[in-house]
């Protein structure tokens with residue numbers, strides 16, 4: 374298994390090198406943002422491109438233009454319009470996919486804003502969006518052409534200054550994490566500054582970020598909201614804020630999400646970013662994180678250090694929740710006959726593709742809980758329960774930041790995944 378991994382890695386590495394040479398051939402050092410609507414319900418799904426935005430500099434990887442890990446529900450691909458050669462791909466998830474699994478999503482049609490950044494092509498490209506279900510079956514949602522000379526684009530406009538909180542390297546040699554403060558009025562200026570520094574220190578004091586500090590950048594947008602606080606529709610509290618984050622997303626009280634994604638990207642575009650973290654000025658517990666999309670955290674309470682690194686686990690690592698008692702109303706989220714795409718869960722359908730090569734030879738599969746489940750006896754294994762269900766889904770350890778409220782305690786599998794992602798952005 375290890376040998377296969379090395380061979381695959383070498384192949385991906387050399388493919389990456391080959392594409393690195395091609396970046397300048399096919400792309401300008403500029404962003405192209407595709408802003409679209411994701412429309413539908415459980416039985417129907419459509420994607421409608423609304424407008425393009427262009428400008429700034431390309432801060433994503435130039436070495437791996439074809440993404441190695443396809444953990445997301447959506448894959449965007451750019452093909453050369455003449456040769457049909459794949460030039461760029463990126464995978465990410467979205468709130469729409471979660472909506473479809475709710476009771477309301479079975480019948481009611483919704484329309485959600487989404488945005489994705491790709492490098493600006495020098496010549497006409499075919500732009501293809503494919504949605505993947507839990508069984509990894511793909512459905513093409515949209516195919517269109519973008520001509521850099523004739524397709525209309527809106528310019529990126531800079532509105533905000535940026536605070537540097539931790540700079541490990543240049544944007545192309547690091548993962549660029551961008552904090553966006555929401556619900557901080559001008560009168561909260563001191564709190565905003567203090568909170569941005571506090572949350573940056575939570576990230577930088579947590580493994581593996583602290584060991585990889587030269588490959589991590591954290592900045593914050595210095596943007597104020599008209600009102601102080603965050604919208605809570607279930608309590609009839611409505612606030613005008615910078616990116617309009619609100620509780621009760623998908624009718625879940627503590628699910629804090631941003632429905633104005635186009636505006637969110639307009640604000641974020643003022644700084645280099647690979648990952649957007651919205652820091653919400655609110656006393657009410659809440660948060661949320663979606664792979665390669667954005668995550669949210671609230672700024673008060675007992676466990677903000679844990680909440681930010683947990684949500685960033687979803688956002689940058691594509692990590693699943695390892696807990697299995699929850700109010701989360703997802704039905705059959707992990708079908709038992711399909712290996713989950715997330716790196717830290719298995720249904721044992723294809724465990725070879727997961728952390729099997731990290732296990733001690735004598736580890737029983739599944740692994741019984743030892744030492745009354747206390748942290749000091751924890752060891753890497755295959756423990757039943759995870760991904761919101763108690764049976765049929767297995768997790769790597771008894772304890773993990775993706776499982777319990779435990780800060781700076783990612784299990785070896787989650788930690789390794791995060792290390793690989795940080796390295797991906799830093800190459």
Ligand SMILES: [Zn+2]
Nearest residue numbers: 773775784787
């Ligand atoms: Zn874990």
